[in-house]
Amino acid sequence: MRKFGELVVLVVDDFEPMRKATLTQLRSMGIERVVQAKDGAEALRILKRQTVDMILSDWNMPIMTGLDFLIAVRKDEALSHLPFVMVTAETERKRIEEAIYAGVSDFLVKPFTPERLESRIEKALDWVPRALQPKPAEKQSVPKLALEQKVELGKPTLLVVDDTPDNMELLSQLFKDEYRVRVAPSGEKALEICHSDAPPDLVLLDVMMPDMDGFEVARQMREHPVSEVIPVIFVTAMTQDDARLTGLELGAIDFVTKPINPEQLTLRVRNFMRYVELRRDLQANYDAMLESARLREEVEHMTRHDMKGPISGVISLTQGLMSAEGLNAQQKDILGSVEESALQLLSMINLTSEIYKIETDRFVLNPAPIDISSVLRRVVEMYRAVFKEKQLTLSVDTDMPVGEMAPRALGDEMFCYSVFQNLIKNACEAAPVKSRVTVELSPEDPLRISITNLGVIPQTIRHTFFEKFTTFGKQGGSGLGTYSARLLTEAQHGRIDFEVSDIDGTTTINVYLLPAKVK
Structure with a gap:
């Protein structure tokens, strides 16, 4: 991974806790210079007076959405070069295509871990603005179509937290074939895993434990930016309404009572893990869409470049023939029509890039x-x-x-x-x-x-x-x-x-x- 010490990042999000969480994650990577804005309009004002190296922007914001902000950045000649990562939970394909068309550098699907955030920043730093991309003749190779590339997502991770070895062994054996299972015999060890760079996707959390009970573990998870969005299923012998209310207040998605019914617990975990896998697939799909768009753009750019040479040759040859002696009026008219048609074709090729600018609101x-x-x-x-x-x-x-x-x-x-x-x-x-x-x-x-x-x-x-x-x-x-x-x-x-x-x-x-x- 690169050193990010000198990087200046603008974080744009209308939800202050999310801005703070992202700020904490960035600082854990060594990025200390972070500027914050609550919406796109405020971010544009900041960009007029302060230089930044990258933008991390939420999509759904009041005043100016992330998409409108992206369009404004790409339209501004002084800002259009900035890497722009869109942070989103958006699931509508058409809207994602709009962001790709507007020039987004990358997507980051919520919720995300510090590891994923760091990988997106790494990738976005390698993004090259369309206007600065090398000419086709200078390219050494064409990247593979993203849809043909195998995306290695790995199994979702399940963390089992229980101070009883028999319970840990039972749950580990129950889920080991479907998920990557980690175990923690105490609340302290559970927090260490949850706050790491590779936190779990779901936590099965015992409530009654010595030193630190499950409620306290969940409370501390919710106070940390890495673990605050990790879903928790409480596994407990407690059946009182006040205990369930406490769990719900701490963001529990479900309760499982002891003694455990293996079939029931398996179905509950499996149902939620489908949601986790859908979110992971969503990120992979967005990556594929973005890479496909980049490839298509490169191919179109190369095609325009390769067509211009032969057409210019036709125009030059035609003009040379027209100046030759001995041509009758009909021959000159035919050559004039050939020249006009070739000039028209060349104009159409040049026009395609201008139409793209108009459609993306960047034409001047x-x-x-x-x-x-x-x-x-x-x-x-x-x-x-x-x-x-x-x-x-x-x-x-x-x-x-x-x-x-x-x-x-x-x-x-x-x-x-x-x-x-x-x-x-x-x-x-x-x-x-x-x-x-x-x-x-x-x-x-x-x-x-x-x-x-x-x-x-x-x-x-x-x-x-x-x-x-x-x-x-x-x-x-x-x-x-x-x-x-x-x-x-x-x-x-x-x-x-x-x-x-x-x-x-x-x-x-x-x-x-x-x-x-x-x-």
Whole structure:
């Protein structure tokens, strides 16, 4: 294990006893520099004035949840590099996926031991921010898929505490095949085991013992951060109501009366150990999900990197051919279309990483004036050739000045190209043979670009038209075109909507973009 002496850790939890327990566990590892916050909002204020090396944050908190806090940290350029461990009892897979998508470094499932906390800190310190990950060419190997890796969890541990050797032997033999059984002949020895780096998962605790009875053992367990969450089943000959009440106040999960009924006790222990194993499996599942997401991201990153080289080669070769002598007009047009298609593909590859930033709320727009008329004409010209066999009439109506006086949108040209490429392509696909698709640019504030075609959006998908994976009757359709169009439009501080005329049988998509100020 590493030396943690210089590490500064920010612990974020709205439950003060939990913050104190975590603080004690961190100090037992040699981490003395610990900063505390009761929610994400307070933690962000602390991070503005103090440097930390790692964040341990609870998930469910008032004011700002752990997930919202994580998103805010990853969005802040000055903080996005920090390892972020989410401490949670969350069991909903979709929410865990949201945290992975937002950039969590690791998960720590409650309740946890100091040993598990230390291993998570070790792992999180090796986490590399997405922006700082080495280029694919520099990687030596690709990690195995986590789901294919065998997770060694080991048997749950049962601690039997009893001052009578015969009772210890009976209980040990009863559970030795299913669990790792440890024994303690006294309360003092039981506390030593419970406060160690490898505490038990469940304690069978005799009440009547000399020197320190079972109630006192349980009381001291509840006062120590390592053992305060360890479940206890009292094994006692006491049947009085006040004794049971005392046990319940000390957090007992069950009582077993002496003389012991082996079948009954086995079922009670087995039922609770299922819960223990479920929590252990939950941690393993989260680890697998996180590792799978990391692997998928690496593969996508490598794929984008590997595709760019050949596409750039196609563009260079095409441009070289276009400058050669002896080409007729038709050949130049074909090469121009090849170049345009290759440039479009390269833009799409570059766009994937930008869309990821938008979805995770980390995109920062650097707006510039865009000749939107030129973008529209280029896209329409490309699709005239693509849909030639459909005999569509594609028209662009800008009815505006050209050149320097032409209206310009304020945004990102690559985004605009992708938006209108998707929308005009969809309109052409939906339009009947020999019909018309019109693209109209209106000089309003904001600028309005309207794309109209014959054919209506099906009633069943109108309410989800701009949502992810929405598609209808389109073979091979991914349902991402209109979703990315909305995402890229909103990233430029614009908006998008549609109008359907069931009477006329037409659909119009309207895109609104901010106009660039004319000097």
